[in-house]
Amino acid sequence: MSSPAARADPDHRPAPRLAYERHGHGTPPLVLLHGIANTRAVWHDVIPELAGRRAVYAYDHRGHGESPHLGHGPAYTIDALVTDLADFLTAHGLTRAHVAGHSLGGAVALRFAAAHAGRVSSLILIDPVTAPPDDVSQAVSDRLLATVASHGMAGLAGLLDRLADFAPRTRSARQRARFRDGVARMDPAAFVGFTAALQALPSIDAALSTLDVATSVICAADNAAARRRAGDLARLLPRAVVRTVPGTAHAPHEEAPGDWLAAAEAHFAGLDAEEHGNGQDPDRQRVQRGPGRDHRRQAEEDRMVDPAARVVRPQR
Structure with missing residues (x-):
């Protein structure tokens, strides 16, 4: 199977061919962007339901x-990730897509929309990084970088798993193992480069005030910094709605996949309502935890992503 076409990076190095998977059918598709030191596997708990209504990449x-x-280092910048997303859409013949991004992925999604609004059907931003993180102290950041230098990414995986801010205890044992695996498999230079990029993230507030893209900001209820960032985005973006997922600390799509899916589907229901002219979003402020909507049982969490779906792994 072929991988996405390459394109030159700003520093004139060839763009990478990204490993990806595709599930479901229907347009516009939904493209999912994970956070730093994660992989696309973080979406596996929610992809089956999402792909029942649309194509998901x-x-x-x-x-x-x-x-x-x-x-x-020069390959690992936020601008490079924005370019990767543009190239990915082009390589797959996707003129427009819904884009959902978590943390670092949210920063990429927001900047992509600011630069290419015509290619974005809507945005779902999950605890996005919108400015240099103020909830991670310089001392903690220095400790993480020192661990990478002395013990590599496997050492960092062990350290992060012991820090509740990075590995919330609301994740299942399987999700925690997946988190450790994602960290351990990351290029150390990428961790250093993207950490530096996030710490120096420039503001794009001026561009956001005119961004005419329907946006849901889904934030973890137990994360004060995430709630503050969500409120800031709601004030900046003309068409933003804040959706709060109870009992979550940073990754609602993993910590409470059922409630996160309810928020995502409320987002799409709001788009349908706009399209049909009544303009009423059925759930504008909060995802309520109801019967059967809290954490999925382990059997549901262990549900496999459709093995017939297309998965492309580039040659290293």
Whole structure:
């Protein structure tokens, strides 16, 4: 199977061919962007339901998972990730798509929409990074980077798993193992590069005030910094709705997949309502936890992603 076409990076190195998977049918598709030190596997708990209504694509960012490890700092910038998303859409013949991004992926999704609004059907931003993180101290950041230098990514995986801010205890044992695996498989240069990029993230607030894209900001209820960022985005973006998922700390799509799916489907229901002219979003403020809507049982969590779906792993 073929991988996405390459394109030159700003520093004139070839763009990587990203590992990805595709599930379901229907347009516009939904493209899922994971956070730093994760892989596309973080979406596996929610892809089956999402793909029942539309085509869903998920890929590993450069330097992550099965995508190429480029091993040099200049390749690992936010602008490079924005370019990767544009190239990915073009390579798959996708003129427009819904884009959902978590944390680092949210930063990429938001910047892509600001630069290419005509290619974005809507945005779902999950605890997105919108400015240099103020909930991670310089001392903690320095400790993480020092661990990478001295013990590599496997050492970092062990450290992050012990820090509740990075590995919330609301994740299942299987999800925690997946988190450790994602960290351990990351290119160390990518962790260093993207950490530096996030710490120096420039503001794009001026561009957001005119961004005419329907947006849901899904935030973890137990994360004060995430709630603050969500409120800031709601004030900046003309068509933003904040949806809060109870009992979650940073990754609602993993910690409470059922409630996160309810928020995502409320987003799409709001789009349908706009299209049909009544303009009423059925759930504008909060995802309520109801019968059967809290954490999925382990049997549901272990449900496999459709094995017949297309998965592309580039040659290293």
